[in-house]
Amino acid sequence: FLVSLLSFACIAQETVLKSLAHEYKHVVPHVDGHFEGEAWSTLLTEIRTHNHVLIGEDHHINEVLDFTQAIAAHGSFDNYITESDQATLTRMAALKTLDSEQYRKKITPFREHLGFYRFEKDNALLDYFWKEGIQTFGIDQVFFNGDVFLYDHLMELAQTEQAKLRYQELKNRSLKKWTIYKENPNQNPPYSLDSLPLLFDADLS
Numbered sequence: 001f002l003v004s005l006l007s008f009a010c011i012a013q014e015t016v017l018k019s020l021a022h023e024y025k026h027v028v029p030h031v032d033g034h035f036e037g038e039a040w041s042t043l044l045t046e047i048r049t050h051n052h053v054l055i056g057e058d059h060h061i062n063e064v065l066d067f068t069q070a071i072a073a074h075g076s077f078d079n080y081i082t083e084s085d086q087a088t089l090t091r092m093a094a095l096k097t098l099d100s101e102q103y104r105k106k107i108t109p110f111r112e113h114l115g116f117y118r119f120e121k122d123n124a125l126l127d128y129f130w131k132e133g134i135q136t137f138g139i140d141q142v143f144f145n146g147d148v149f150l151y152d153h154l155m156e157l158a159q160t161e162q163a164k165l166r167y168q169e170l171k172n173r174s175l176k177k178w179t180i181y182k183e184n185p186n187q188n189p190p191y192s193l194d195s196l197p198l199l200f201d202a203d204l205s
Contacts, residue, residue: 031064035070044074053077064126066103072134080129084115084138088146090116091128091153110149113178144180 016101026039047053053075056070072080082089092114095106107114116122129136151171158164 013037017026028067030163033066037065044071047071047075063120065121071130072129072132077134079135079137081139083140084117085140085142085146086138087142087150088114088117089136091149092126093130096127110152113145113148114121115146126162145174145181148178182185 008052012077028035028039028043028044028106029037053071055071092107098106111118117126126136136170148171155164155171158167180194
């Protein structure tokens with residue numbers, strides 16, 4: 001009986017969402033990197049009456065990043081919450097205080113370990129928020145090979161040689177596992193922990 005009620009509730013909710021999507025669906029032209037048209041004006045007017053904006057998207061579509069920045073530029077927002085982990089964002093923000101050459105040297109070796117932010121367009125969006133003084137928050141888990149970037153930072157913070165050596169060992173282990181994983185990324189369960197790059201595996205304890 002409970003399962004039936006839950007199923008009915010889910011179907012009803014899906015029906016409502018589809019109805020709302022159909023009612024408020026608009027096509028916003030994206031021309032030469034800019035959004036325009038009546039639908040865009042309508043959207044901006046609606047956004048200005050709200051404190052929060054939720055943007056859903058498919059991955060690896062640059063127009064979504066342009067869309068996000070354009071909305072931020074036409075509004076007044078204090079925070080940007082994104083699909084990333086807070087530790088990586090915090091570290092990247094701290095490195096951004098360096099000059100561009102120092103930042104490049106720090107980031108380049110770990111580019112493929114930064115999740116979406118290994119892409120220039122995603123990085124540019126972060127830069128925009130930081131320059132505008134908009135706080136960025138990550139609410140996702142650490143990207144599954146992002147621990148390398150964090151281990152490197154922990155090595156800099158370590159106050160003893162023993163700690164530095166331990167973080168170096170974990171960093172090397174993570175890099176090795178990442179190399180194995182890249183050879184066969186489309187794995188299915190049950191997973192082998194030796195071939196999956198996982199943050200804070202049993203070795204850390």
